[in-house]
Amino acid sequence: MSSPSIIQTLDKITVEKQTLFNVLMELTYRCNHDCVMCYNAPEKGRQELSLTEVKSCLDQLQELGCFTLIFSGGEILMRKDFFEIGRYAHTLGFAITLFTNGSLITEKNVHRILEISPLDVGITLLGSTAELHDRLAKSPGSFSRIIHAIELLKELQVRVYLKGPQMKSNLFDYESLLALGKRLNVPCEVSPLITTKTDGDKFPLQYRISQEDLLNFYRDKKIYPEGNEPSLLPPDMERDSQLCEAGITGAAINPYGDVMPCIQMPIVAGNIRQQALADIWRNAPIFNKLRGISDEDLHECRICPYKDYCSRCPGMAYLENGDLLGPAKLFCQHAQAKYQVTQERKTGKTVMANEFSLSPEKTYLRQEMNLSHSCSSCEHCACSH
Amino acid sequence: MTQSSSVLTGTTLIRRHPNLAWRKYGDEMIVVTIRNSRIHKLNTTAALLWEWIGNASLSLEALIQNLVTQFEVKKEQAQADVEKFVQHLLDAGILEIILSRKNG
Numbered sequence: 413m414s415s416p417s418i419i420q421t422l423d424k425i426t427v428e429k430q431t432l433f434n435v436l437m438e439l440t441y442r443c444n445h446d447c448v449m450c451y452n453a454p455e456k457g458r459q460e461l462s463l464t465e466v467k468s469c470l471d472q473l474q475e476l477g478c479f480t481l482i483f484s485g486g487e488i489l490m491r492k493d494f495f496e497i498g499r500y501a502h503t504l505g506f507a508i509t510l511f512t513n514g515s516l517i518t519e520k521n522v523h524r525i526l527e528i529s530p531l532d533v534g535i536t537l538l539g540s541t542a543e544l545h546d547r548l549a550k551s552p553g554s555f556s557r558i559i560h561a562i563e564l565l566k567e568l569q570v571r572v573y574l575k576g577p578q579m580k581s582n583l584f585d586y587e588s589l590l591a592l593g594k595r596l597n598v599p600c601e602v603s604p605l606i607t608t609k610t611d612g613d614k615f616p617l618q619y620r621i622s623q624e625d626l627l628n629f630y631r632d633k634k635i636y637p638e639g640n641e642p643s644l645l646p647p648d649m650e651r652d653s654q655l656c657e658a659g660i661t662g663a664a665i666n667p668y669g670d671v672m673p674c675i676q677m678p679i680v681a682g683n684i685r686q687q688a689l690a691d692i693w694r695n696a697p698i699f700n701k702l703r704g705i706s707d708e709d710l711h712e713c714r715i716c717p718y719k720d721y722c723s724r725c726p727g728m729a730y731l732e733n734g735d736l737l738g739p740a741k742l743f744c745q746h747a748q749a750k751y752q753v754t755q756e757r758k759t760g761k762t763v764m765a766n767e768f769s770l771s772p773e774k775t776y777l778r779q780e781m782n783l784s785h786s787c788s789s790c791e792h793c794a795c796s797h
Numbered sequence: 798m799t800q801s802s803s804v805l806t807g808t809t810l811i812r813r814h815p816n817l818a819w820r821k822y823g824d825e826m827i828v829v830t831i832r833n834s835r836i837h838k839l840n841t842t843a844a845l846l847w848e849w850i851g852n853a854s855l856s857l858e859a860l861i862q863n864l865v866t867q868f869e870v871k872k873e874q875a876q877a878d879v880e881k882f883v884q885h886l887l888d889a890g891i892l893e894i895i896l897s898r899k900n901g
Binding site for chain 1: 816827831834852
């Protein structure tokens, strides 16, 4: 009854039929942390969906075939009705992931997480020590509560993993964070992807690490072991022709009921208070637009020599420059660093960041594309601005 | 009581295991067993049993009777099929026994 090809089968079925397979649902923007790099942008005066509205939304998602569901925030446990929402989603058969800061999970409520039966629980940790984490989360005492929560969840055999966003303020600590993950016996993902706020506010970008630090991060064999170079695609895998799953099989819903292609692509397709979710999913112009575009429609990224090293995000491109099809500086920088590290490993020669040049390809691209757009992200990408 | 290796009898009561996620896409019934993150694709018969059980508990006898009524098969054949598929689903952690009594 089991088969390793089921995921591929499912992928085929859901992509072909444009089934809304994967949804990230932000239940609240309220949070007991105030992380320096947080991307959330709450809107004053707007009301969160009520319990009844959330349940109706879940019913509609089930009807549409949604299977994998992420509950995120804010902090999900700031909602007093969170466990009721979680239990209800479980009865509808969703494969549930919880994103939480973990600090509100205690002996008293940890059993209620079990009733939701999550596939896994992703917990954000900004440092390997109380001093560092609590300072960056602006939440004194939270580190010790989170570590305790992880232990409680592990005791109940709930699958937990750590998410460690890497910034200027904590990059020095990532090896210790990985070691902490090992001590706790939970997987730990460290990622230097710091994004703008979802309203385009660039405030969090001041915490992004420098290109040189990014390069050293990718050089670290603890992050990318030899033979597992940081290119996006394994050799036996072909690049998808679609931009990403947003609008094809995935969507996001914010606490006010706005439906969007992705949390990083905050283009409102409709609101579940005013419209049936099925109607939004099938007919919203932004979803239809996303279904009609492919890699071939990309601007400079289409012929970028580093595209195989790029986990390009159309949402990020939109947030940075208002253009889904253009480059996003963040991913240009990552692609450049990944390419450079791969070349270094192939040749055995270390290239300093300031020696690295895109010049030959850039010349070619200028001739090829005759670009004439306004783009603020081209410091490192392969276009002419 | 939840066991996967019990002797199945007509009075054995079974239900869906509580730690599952599932969806039906066309004729494909997909079930994920949360404890081991395994994805299972149920074949037609297993999917039928899954749907009959629903969110309640059901005896093997009731499942056998459903099969006899809906597909006009002999009871012996239906019993063999139900026992085989229920055992598969128990082994996979998709169903669980909530009550098992010896016949007679």
